[in-house]
Amino acid sequence: MSDQAKLLGGLRVLVPRGGIWGDLVSQALRDRGAQTVIAPLVDFSHTSEEDKLVEALKALESGEFDWMTATSATVADVLKHHNAEFHERTKVAIVGEATAVAFREAGYPVTLTPDEDNNTTFQLLKEWNEIDSGEVLRVLTLRSDVATPVLTMGLIERGHDVTQVLAFRTIGVPASVHIREDIDSGRINAILVASAKIAEEVRKQFPKLPENTLVVCVGENTLAAAEELELSRNGIDRQAEVDAIIEAVESAIDHSDMLD
Template identity: 70%
Template sequence: MSTEAKPLGGLRVLVPRGGTWGDLVAKALREQGAHTVIAPLVDFAHTSEEDKLVEALKELEAGRFDWMTATSATVADVLKHHDAVIPPETKVAIVGEATAVAFRDAGYHVTRTPEHENSTHALLEEWPEIDSGEVLRVLTVRSDVAVPVLTEGLMSRGHDVTQVLAFRTVGVPASVHIREDIESGRINALVVASAKIAEQVAEQFPEVPDDTIFACVGVNTLEAAAAVGLPTEGDAPGHPLYEKKRALIETVESVIDQSDMLD
């Protein structure tokens, strides 16, 4: 099948995050015929809980946790930055293909990932140890705005959970070249993968052609995009942008769980 005949043929798509996440999304989009431009609009910085994180990582290395969890590839970067050690006896449960790739690339083992659906809810359903009656000591590591689905799910089952905010998300200015390409329509589709990215898109690209596609991944992202004034039409069958937009969103969702749609 030629590039033009594929579902995303003819689209030049902005991928708003770099790293493992950006590479996986860009690869998936290219396989569907898109041309991709990776231009991070968000980056990650220390949180006010840095001291708590350092202490938790010392406990992790000492083997005081039965499990740790992560739903973001950035957690692997944070662990490597701190030269964190995950002892063999501590099991690791993660969500998201990008998270799994990042952990393994960083040299960390992965014990459990959801098999049937790549989501935090699926992990809780497919994690037999947490329903065995034994109280487990679990370290959950996440971003400052990630919804604590795993943390709350584990606590509701009576487990001893230490939750740490490992990083916060900050905006990154796009280059002049990227802004010009979006305003001119040369980049004609944008992946909007979190509320923070929606904010950055609205702030940095106030004037875009009417036929630019904003592919908002996840209900929360769609609501955030509408709140900051991004056009969210094209979601109903029959709209000229519908097929391309749905193909974009489905392609992103096929490789990235929404739990990793960092804000």
């Protein structure tokens, strides 16, 4: 049995997102001995820029963009919802394993994605040779309303013609009575926090966490948000368990969907 399996054996971890993301993260944690409870605390809703999105997707279909980017699996859902089609001249750059799975399952093309060992937004900017060729590219970036526009700004700073559209909104989802009871009683031993929005929901929905409940933050932006909410705490002398959970999550998924 591995050291991580020993550390996480029997630990019940709340995974706060569903879909492909939740499945990949849960599997990685279970592979290391943890028990997982998928209980979405956030979900995705229609964008506040619906008209702009519709016009952008029409332009995408007609071939007006050289590239389109996506760093969230939810973008594939948005594209399917709108029956979007890609022009053959348009290339697609994506970040994240969950995004790749979603695009493959939807039958959408993927031209460029970073190496799986470093599948991050920052790595995409390094590996994307065309954006440093001197040619001005027309790029459509589809992102969440709560995402930090790292990729979008990286393209703009290089002088490209970027159309950025908020493709979806991230909204809070109330936990079920059963989940709240499991949290309050300590039957759930750890809560995974993978974005600033999730941190907000954990603070709001579970204001009195048991002392021994681990709050495990993945990503620097998430940790900063959790600390501002006075949410970040690791229990008593349990950093090894926290590190093992973070390693498991990061082995399965990139949190760049908060860095669009």
